[in-house]
Amino acid sequence: NAGVTQTPKFHILKIGQSMTLQCTQDMNHNYMYWYRQDPGMGLKLIYYSVGAGITDKGEVPNGYNVSRSTTEDFPLRLELAAPSQTSVYFCATKGSGQYLNYGYTFGSGTRLTVV
Amino acid sequence: QQPVQSPQAVILREGEDAVINCSSSKALYSVHWYRQKHGEAPVFLMILLKGGEQKGHEKISASFNEKKQQSSLYLTASQLSYSGTYFCGTEKAAGNKLTFGGGTRVLVKP
Numbered sequence: 001n002a003g004v005t006q007t008p009k010f011h012i013l014k015i016g017q018s019m020t021l022q023c024t025q026d027m028n029h030n031y032m033y034w035y036r037q038d039p040g041m042g043l044k045l046i047y048y049s050v051g052a053g054i055t056d057k058g059e060v061p062n063g064y065n066v067s068r069s070t071t072e073d074f075p076l077r078l079e080l081a082a083p084s085q086t087s088v089y090f091c092a093t094k095g096s097g098q099y100l101n102y103g104y105t106f107g108s109g110t111r112l113t114v115v
Numbered sequence: 116q117q118p119v120q121s122p123q124a125v126i127l128r129e130g131e132d133a134v135i136n137c138s139s140s141k142a143l144y145s146v147h148w149y150r151q152k153h154g155e156a157p158v159f160l161m162i163l164l165k166g167g168e169q170k171g172h173e174k175i176s177a178s179f180n181e182k183k184q185q186s187s188l189y190l191t192a193s194q195l196s197y198s199g200t201y202f203c204g205t206e207k208a209a210g211n212k213l214t215f216g217g218g219t220r221v222l223v224k225p
Contacts, residue, residue, distance in 0.1 A: 043215040103147055103159030
């Protein structure tokens, strides 16, 4: 049982390049989230999804895109990378129904540097 | 709107107690607490629901004052393993997204 798996763990991106951060889960959770965490700061929500085919913006969506074609996968796309996107990115999941009042399960994170 | 945590940092000796507060200006459905060790992902500790349901973790407990929209996390008889950054996350409705506070850094010394 892997839980929430994020790849890659580390990446260096050049300004203007694009990349996709992968997040996959094997817990059959409907709710999935992408947060970013800048050094010494809290977590800010980028995008979230309440189920396959449904996504919505969080508080800091500019420069990012997401898709949710399956329950398991929730990739985050960075277009035209900028130095301000240097951060640690966490994917998180939560169950629904009887598991609605449980906490989030986080992936181990992707540490991204844009140079 | 982001919840406000206080204090920003606390240093304890092993065995001492500490309280971390989390305040929101909005009516809340739940408050979550997470602990993050350096270089790792946040780990869920407990959730406090509107109506008073509570779950605990080790010697860490929490309360939720619905009238004040404030939650407090109590670290009792702290252990070295309690060191890390504690985040509260607030939820305005069931199934809604969490908004996290800025975190409280806790250092427990021998």
